[in-house]
Amino acid sequence: MKRIHTAMISFILLILFVLYISCGCTRSRAEDDYFLTRERETDVITTQSLSGEIDESDVILRTQYLVYDPSCEYVQVIVDNYTDEQVRYGEHWKIDQRLDGEWQPVEFENYGFNDIGLGADAHSGNAYSCRLSMLASELEEGEYRILKEIDNQVYAAEFRVGDSPVTAESPHGFVPLEQLPADYTSVDAADDGAVVVSQDGSITNGDKLAEFFRYAELYYWLGQLRIAQEQADGSLILIDVIRSRPERIDIVTDTTRGADGEITSRYFRFFHVKDGRIYAANFVDFEYDPEPFLIIDCPNETETLELLSDYHTGIFARDFTIYSWSPDGNIRAAYRPKADYPIILSFNNGDDGGRCKVRGGEVDGSELVDIRWRDANTCIAIVELSGGGYYYEYIQIDADDLDSTAVESFAYSSERYTLEDGEVVIPE
Known part of the structure; x- marks a missing residue:
């Protein structure tokens, strides 16, 4: 019995150890970045100061604007890479507020990021929007800095929150x-x-x-x-x-x-x-x-x-070679020529995508030459036929399910369409 009891205790301890390790492994990369940054505070390179001065560094992290209104929904940071090689970073970022002369972390409400790789090519740049809705509370007036780890080095860009034309309604400072x-x-x-x-x-x-x-x-x-x-x-x-x-x-x-x-x-x-x-x-x-x-x-x-x-x-x-947006700007239709037919249209609404086949493009040598819109949910695929003439296909699109499309009608004409007040007119 003693052996069984001892074995049982060992088994339980093993399970607890595995659970401990598992919990440690599931801690988000963002949390690792957070603790790493706090431990390496003296290693932070500040490339944008509160005065707006930009440091002469091979890699520069800066905010799009120096002062933001408290109502702003995001702060866009720009990574400028002046090196001869690509630099890499993730979605992770953190924000500090200066209180009593010391930088103090601002808490996140939902602290986690997608673990994907981003980067800026050599002698180029990239941009990333830090969504402030992730924070536990709205930013009050004061001095802040955003930190990002780029190629294992922590960079900071300082900015202010206060009176500014850059607001939620005017995110780039221009009155509507x-x-x-x-x-x-x-x-x-x-x-x-x-x-x-x-x-x-x-x-x-x-x-x-x-x-x-x-x-x-x-x-x-x-x-x-x-x-x-x-x-x-x-x-x-x-x-x-x-x-x-x-x-x-x-x-x-x-x-x-x-x-x-x-x-x-x-x-x-x-x-x-x-x-x-x-x-x-x-x-x-x-x-x-x-x-x-x-x-x-x-x-x-x-x-x-x-x-x-x-x-x-x-x-x-x-x-893609051709793009076209619905009149309200919500749905994007696009086309990329491929060696294999039929012609395929791609749809996207910013969140989801879908595709549909254009029936008039089933003949080799036919080519889609334009995409127009009759209304917000009906696009017109215009195909130049290999044997001459044009095929017009009216496609209804479900904005909530972009893979759900239906051909409403179609027409053939020996002539290309004309436009009258932005409307497609098909020659008889």
Whole structure:
């Protein structure tokens, strides 16, 4: 009996030991980073100070803005890599508040991150949004720093929370267009940080162009550019170029300071440069896009134009060739040519994805040439047939289940469609 009793105790101790080890192993990587950071406090490299000064380091961690309103929902950090090799980091981050001259950790409500690898390529950068909803409480006014471990070195970027135009409603400091007064002028726009194009073509705040487009290639980068264009009749057109989610470029145009003006929104995927002009488009090949949007004519802004040339090289090689957004911007349809047919459309709503086969693309040599929308849940796949003529397929999409699609109708025509007030007109 004594042997059995002893064996039982040994077995129980073994189970407890295994459970202990298991608990230790399931502690999140974020917790490990936390304790590592606290133990290596003296090793933290601060690359952005509260004054806004940026340290001359091979790797720089900085916040997009230096001061944030307490209502802000996220703080975007940017990793600039000036080394000759890629640097690696994870989703993990932590935040400290300066209290009585000492940095003290801010508690997280749900402290855990996805254990995935991120990085910044050599002589490039990347962006990451630190969602403040993860914290146990809202940030009050004060001095803070965000810390991230990059290639086994902890970096910090200091910032403030206080009076700031950067708010939850205006995450990039610009008052929404619909809230601007009717007598808003180009002088007001320049004071607010907008790029102003005068009637003679001269540009004020041109440095804002390079500041925006420097990170335009980054998948997770969020930003906003406002352009104010003086018109010959003395009116002012305002254009917001917004990156608020991956893959999508929002173009919001305000013409309300002219006759019969309105505020409209369109959605695009790519930036293009042609003859000193910057466009937004939905085709990789600019020449095939039937409705590109001219953002600005800026032939003398050479730094910006060169940045966008690099953007083309970096992003186009790995992307779909045609994008199209539903009128409300909620559903993205895209197409990538493949050697094997049929033609497949890809759908995405920011959270989920789906696919469907285009029936008119079942013949070898047929090619999808455009994707249009009749309404928020019906897209039109337009296929140029190998034997000549065009096939038009109207596809209904369930916004809640993007794999659930149905062909509503289809049509054939010997001619390519035309556009009237943005609507597809199929020739008889």
